[in-house]
Structures are given as structure tokens and as C-alpha cells.
Amino acid sequence: MTLTSAGPQADQQPATGTSxxxxxxxxxxxxxxxxILLVLAFVLTEPDERVDEATxxxxxxxxxxxLLYVHFPVAIVTYLAFIVNAVGSIIVLRNKSTWWDNTAxxxxxxxTVFCALTLITGSIWGRxxxxxxxxxxxxxxxxxxxxxxxxxxxxxxxxxITDPQIRARRSAVVGIIGAIxxxxxxxxxxxxxxxxxxxxxxxxxxxxxxxxxxxxxxxMLVFIAIYAWLMIHxxxxxxxxxxxxxxxxxxAIVERRAQAPEAIRxxxxxxxxxxxxxxxxx
Amino acid sequence: MxxxxxxxxxxxxxxxxxxxMTIGLYAASLMRRSKAIEARVPADRQRWISTDD
Numbered sequence: 001m002t003l004t005s006a007g008p009q010a011d012q013q014p015a016t017g018t019s020x021x022x023x024x025x026x027x028x029x030x031x032x033x034x035x036i037l038l039v040l041a042f043v044l045t046e047p048d049e050r051v052d053e054a055t056x057x058x059x060x061x062x063x064x065x066x067l068l069y070v071h072f073p074v075a076i077v078t079y080l081a082f083i084v085n086a087v088g089s090i091i092v093l094r095n096k097s098t099w100w101d102n103t104a105x106x107x108x109x110x111x112t113v114f115c116a117l118t119l120i121t122g123s124i125w126g127r128x129x130x131x132x133x134x135x136x137x138x139x140x141x142x143x144x145x146x147x148x149x150x151x152x153x154x155x156x157x158x159x160x161i162t163d164p165q166i167r168a169r170r171s172a173v174v175g176i177i178g179a180i181x182x183x184x185x186x187x188x189x190x191x192x193x194x195x196x197x198x199x200x201x202x203x204x205x206x207x208x209x210x211x212x213x214x215x216x217x218x219x220m221l222v223f224i225a226i227y228a229w230l231m232i233h234x235x236x237x238x239x240x241x242x243x244x245x246x247x248x249x250x251x252a253i254v255e256r257r258a259q260a261p262e263a264i265r266x267x268x269x270x271x272x273x274x275x276x277x278x279x280x281x282x
Numbered sequence: 283m284x285x286x287x288x289x290x291x292x293x294x295x296x297x298x299x300x301x302x303m304t305i306g307l308y309a310a311s312l313m314r315r316s317k318a319i320e321a322r323v324p325a326d327r328q329r330w331i332s333t334d335d
Contacts, residue, residue: 017316034302041298047289063288067297074301113308117301124297128290226305233312240319243327 018236026229033222040215041069064128069215071121073223074114079182081111081227082151086179089172098242101168104175106234108154110227115148130197139188140198147185150178164245 048065051058088104091097122141123133135141154174161167184191189198288294 017313017320019313019316038298042288042294062290064290064293066288066294067290070298070301110308113304117304120300121297124293124300128293230305230309230312233309233316237312237315237319240316240323240327243324244319244322247323247327 018233018240023229023232026225026232030222030225030229033218033225037069037215037219037222040211040218041066045069045211045215046209061129064125065212067121067125069219071118071125072216073219074121075118076220077223077227078111078114078118078147079186080224081107081114082147082179082182084231085111085151085154085175086182089175089179092168092172093176096165096168098164098168101164101172102235102238102242103231104172105155105158106231106238108151108175108178109234110230112148112151112155114227115144115151119144119148126197132197135197137195138197139192139195140185141196143181143185143188147178147181150174150181154178164242 045066047063048061049058050060084107085104088100088107091100092104119141122144126135127133154171157174158167158171161170189196
């Protein structure tokens with residue numbers, strides 16, 4: 001049983017590390033888009049203020065609403081990253097693909113970073129709005145923490161297994177189990193609506209105006225672009241690590257054969273090659 | 283509307299600063315890791331350079 005490789009990330013440009021012309025263009029576009037998002041979030045959009053006409057009392061989130069322009073996008077990217085991980089994990093179990101194992105691992109790592117940021121930004125937003133940094137009984141918060149811990153475990157588990165085939169297969173199972181939690185996190189505010197402070201729909205609750213809605217969607221696209229940039233680099237690092245393992249193993253085999261006496265060398269050569277050895281020698 | 287007039291300014295600085303700094307540091311760590319691993323792999327196996335293999 002051999003892991004197969006497929007799908008080169010080719011764009012025919014000179015590279016430095018994992019960079020290439022296309023990633024530099026994408027990175028530059030992300031920075032420009034992020035600057036535009038900051039202008040939208042802090043200058044062009046209005047604070048959330050609602051005036052009660054009967055009492056003339058102003059309520060709302062005021063400028064704290066601007067935190068949602070970062071919290072909402074990082075939460076969306078968290079879902080996206082773990083869904084990509086789940087897709088990759090399923091394909092790994094079906095096709096034993098090195099390419100998809102690498103994709104799943106890269107997406108899990110980035111998703112874990114974004115999941116942590118979702119929890120942090122949500123906590124910072126919750127303090128002025130809910131008057132608490134954290135609520136242990138809140139189902140949305142706790143299911144998100146469980147999701148985060150599953151993928152921390154996924155990443156830790158991958159580091160404990162040295163055999164790439166076993167690592168790919170077992171971590172794919174963990175990734176799929178983690179992905180089962182995604183719809184639970186998403187629907188938790190509806191399924192257990194009496195056990196959460198979290199609003200059901202950010203867009204509905206805020207009664208958003210056009211520019212607010214545009215800023216949220218634009219922010220989501222900006223952070224998805226950032227995710228794509230991170231994914232390309234993280235994928236290429238994983239690919240290089242795989243290549244380094246292969247090159248290192250091939251060099252070690254050649255060195256050991258050179259050290260062996262002629263009789264042993266002949267005996268080794270006559271033995272049937274395993275698929276993995278054949279792949280290495282190629 | 284100016285930034286100075288914002289309410290919840292501390293929350294806004296933390297809420298935007300922490301994610302942007304974290305993503306920036308993570309991106310920098312990826313660059314550092316890529317430089318470190320690049321030296322151990324022949325150029326012909328860095329497949330985004332060429333589609334030959």
C-alpha cells in the first residue's frame with residue numbers, strides 16, 4: 001500500500017522558499033484589501049445605535065459592533081478550514097493521497113489558529129455587550145472550545161506518528177470526527193436557544209444597513225483570501241517536508257548499501273523491492 | 283466620525299490587534315519554516331517551480 005502523490009502547485013516562476021510570483025501578488029492584494037476593510041470598519045460604517053422614540057433612550061452596541069467585522073470573518077474561515085480538512089480526510093481514506101493528506105494537515109493547522117482567534121475576538125466582543133468575558137454554560141462557546149481542542153489534538157497526534165501512511169490514515173479519522181462538530185457548533189444556538197447568550201444570526205440581529213452588510217461580506221472575502229495565501233504556503237512546507245523525508249531516506253539507503261560488503265549488497269539487491277522503496281529510488 | 287471619538291476603544295484595539303498580529307506572526311513563522319526546509323530539498327522537487335515531475 002503506497003501513498004500516491006498528485007497535483008503540483010505549479011506556476012512556473014522562480015521561487016524563494018515557498019513564495020512565488022502568484023503568492024506575492026495574492027499577499028499584496030490581501031494587504032490592500034485589509035487596509036480597505038479597516039477603512040470600512042472604522043471610518044465609513046456607523047456605530048450601532050438605536051433610539052427608543054418613546055423614551056428617547058439610545059441603546060445598541062455602539063462602536064463595539066466594529067469588532068464583528070473581524071470576529072465574523074475569522075469564524076467563517078474556521079468553518080471553511082475544518083471543512084477543507086474533512087474533505088481532504090475523506091479523500092485520504094478513499095485514495096491514500098499524500099497530496100490530500102498534506103492539504104488536510106495544512107488546513108487543520110490554519111483552522112486551529114483561526115478557531116483560537118474566533119474564541120478570543122468573541123470574548124473581547126462579549127465583555128462590553130454581555131458584560132462577561134466568558135460563559136461556561138453557553139453552548140456556542142463550549143462547542144467551539146471542543147472543536148478547538150479536537151484539532152489541537154489532531155495536530156499533536158500527527159506529530160506522534162512517524163510512519164506517513166499510518167499518520168495519514170489515523171489523523172484522517174480524527175479530522176472527520178472533528179468535522180462532525182462543525183454543524184453542531186453552527187446549529188447550537190438554534191438547538192439549545194435557551195442555553196446561549198449568542199445571537200442566532202449576526203446579520204438579522206443587527207438589522208444591518210447596506211454598508212454594514214457589505215463590510216461584513218467584504219471582510220469575509222478578505223479573510224478567505226488570507227486563508228488561501230496561508231494555505232498555499234503551509235501546503236508547500238508540508239510538501240517540502242515530504243520531499244525531504246524521501247530524499248533523506250534514499251540517501252540513507254545508498255549510504256548503507258555502500259558500506260555493506262559485496263555479498264550482502266548482492267543479497268539486498270536480489271530481494272523484492274517494496275513499493276515504498278521503489279518510490280524512493282525513483 | 284474619527285477614531286478618537288470611538289467608544290470601547292480598548293476592546294477595539296485588542297479585538298483587531300490580536301488577530302492581525304497573530305496572523306502576521308503565523309505568516310512570518312511559515313516563511314521561516316519554508317526557508318529552513320527549502321535548503322534540504324533539491325530544486326527539482328520544489329514542484330511549484332516546474333511541472334516537469
